[in-house]
Amino acid sequence: MxxxxxxxxxxxxxxALGGLLGWSLFLAITGETGDRLAEIALARVPxxxxxxxxxxxxxxxxxxxxxxxxxxxxxALLGIWSLGAAGPGFQKAASVLEGMVAGFVPLLILxxxxxxxxxxxxxxxxxxxxxxxGAAGVMLALAxxxxxxxxxxxxxxxxxxxxxxxxxxTGVLLAVVGGGFLTYPAGLAKWLILIIETAATLSIGATLxxxxxxxxxxxxxxxxxxx
Amino acid sequence: MTSHVLGTQLLYGxxxxxxxxxxxxxxxxxxxxxxxxxxxxxxxxxVFHLLVAIAYRGIDTPPDPVPHALxxxxxxxxxxxxxxxxxxxxxLDRDGD
Numbered sequence: 243m244x245x246x247x248x249x250x251x252x253x254x255x256x257x258a259l260g261g262l263l264g265w266s267l268f269l270a271i272t273g274e275t276g277d278r279l280a281e282i283a284l285a286r287v288p289x290x291x292x293x294x295x296x297x298x299x300x301x302x303x304x305x306x307x308x309x310x311x312x313x314x315x316x317x318a319l320l321g322i323w324s325l326g327a328a329g330p331g332f333q334k335a336a337s338v339l340e341g342m343v344a345g346f347v348p349l350l351i352l353x354x355x356x357x358x359x360x361x362x363x364x365x366x367x368x369x370x371x372x373x374x375x376g377a378a379g380v381m382l383a384l385a386x387x388x389x390x391x392x393x394x395x396x397x398x399x400x401x402x403x404x405x406x407x408x409x410x411x412t413g414v415l416l417a418v419v420g421g422g423f424l425t426y427p428a429g430l431a432k433w434l435i436l437i438i439e440t441a442a443t444l445s446i447g448a449t450l451x452x453x454x455x456x457x458x459x460x461x462x463x464x465x466x467x468x469x
Numbered sequence: 470m471t472s473h474v475l476g477t478q479l480l481y482g483x484x485x486x487x488x489x490x491x492x493x494x495x496x497x498x499x500x501x502x503x504x505x506x507x508x509x510x511x512x513x514x515x516v517f518h519l520l521v522a523i524a525y526r527g528i529d530t531p532p533d534p535v536p537h538a539l540x541x542x543x544x545x546x547x548x549x550x551x552x553x554x555x556x557x558x559x560x561l562d563r564d565g566d
Contacts, residue, residue: 248498256490263489267482271475271523280526280533287534295534296541304538311542318549322556369541446545453552456559 291431292362300367301435305424309413312405312442319402319449328457335385343385350378358443362432368405368439372446379451389459390451398459402452405445409438474527481525485518502558506551513547 244250283299290298300308335343354374361367383390392398412434413424421427426434452459492512496505517540524536 252494252497256494259493260486260490263486264483267486267519267522268479271478271482278533279535280524283534284531295531296537299534299538300541304535307538307542311545314546315549318553321553325556325560367541369545450548453549453556456552456556 289428289431291426291433291435294361294363294365294367296365297361297367297435301438302426302431305409305413308442309406309409309424312409312445315446315449316402316406319453322453322456323458326457328455328459331388331455331460332384332386339385343381347378347381347391350374350381354378354443354447358439361439362436368442369446371439371443372450375443375447376450376454379447380454383451383454390455392448392451392455392459394461395459398448398452401448402445405438405442408441412438471527474525478522478525482519482522485515485522488512488515488518490515502554502561506554506558510547510551513543517543 283303284295286303287293287295287298290302292298292301334340351374354371357366357371357374358368359366361370379390379392393401416425416427416434417423489512492508492510492515495508495511499505499508520536520540520543521532524533526532
């Protein structure tokens with residue numbers, strides 16, 4: 243049976259929209275571009291303290307965006323926590339899965355450290371490293387570790403806020419010493435970016451794993467009972 | 470800009486537009502919240518495709534880093550919004566019973 247709205251009206255509207263979008267895309271990539279942001283950004287990469295253009299945009303030229311992005315992540319987690327406690331979790335994994343998890347989690351943590359460091363000059367960085375840490379947490383949760391390897395709530399709170407905190411404090415300190423908010427001095431840029439990225443990685447990993455649990459983590463004593 | 474780069478951009482960007490349209494259709498047509506959430510994520514993937522296609526400037530030229538940074542930001546925001554939406558959905562289900 244043909245329902246007119248679902249099968250005729252909406253599809254034809256979407257086809258028209260698709261034509262419009264396709265035409266705009268064609269004009270956007272064939273037209274005269276003039277000065278693109280890419281040239282300006284790529285020309286200034288040597289001043290940014292890192293040689294990977296994407297990291298220099300994320301952590302230097304548009305550091306403000308990244309700070310707010312970490313705040314979005316934190317806010318989402320606070321929203322999830324405000325909805326109640328996490329579920330009871332999965333049952334304890336059998337020995338094969340448990341053995342695989344025991345092998346993979348250290349590897350993931352190691353790769354996260356590598357990703358964090360390599361982000362200075364190749365694809366990688368805090369978000370990729372944080373995602374790997376988050377994946378390690380998800381793996382632990384799937385294997386029946388009730389809190390996904392995360393610490394108890396009072397220690398988890400500082401951890402998930404660490405990224406925003408270090409980022410904002412660095413920005414404010416730089417503003418106080420006269421550079422302007424998040425305007426890194428030339429020689430220090432590399433180290434400041436590394437400090438911020440390390441804090442951001444830990445926070446992102448903890449936040450993603452905590453978000454996967456879907457609620458406030460269980461209190462410490464309950465964890466011990468289930469372990 | 471060579472025709473090879475243009476073709477790649479159109480192919481990749483066109484697939485992005487297709488994903489946006491499929492996601493939008495699914496979002497409009499299906500009632501369950503979970504399907505709507507997946508549809509929004511498919512739309513988001515389409516938008517990321519488009520941005521990456523626009524950033525591409527040939528295999529030997531470094532891509533435009535600004536859209537790439539936007540995509541990274543977008544992925545994180547999409548993941549956190551999805552997690553929050555899932556938590557809302559779970560809570561709605563629990564209270565609905």
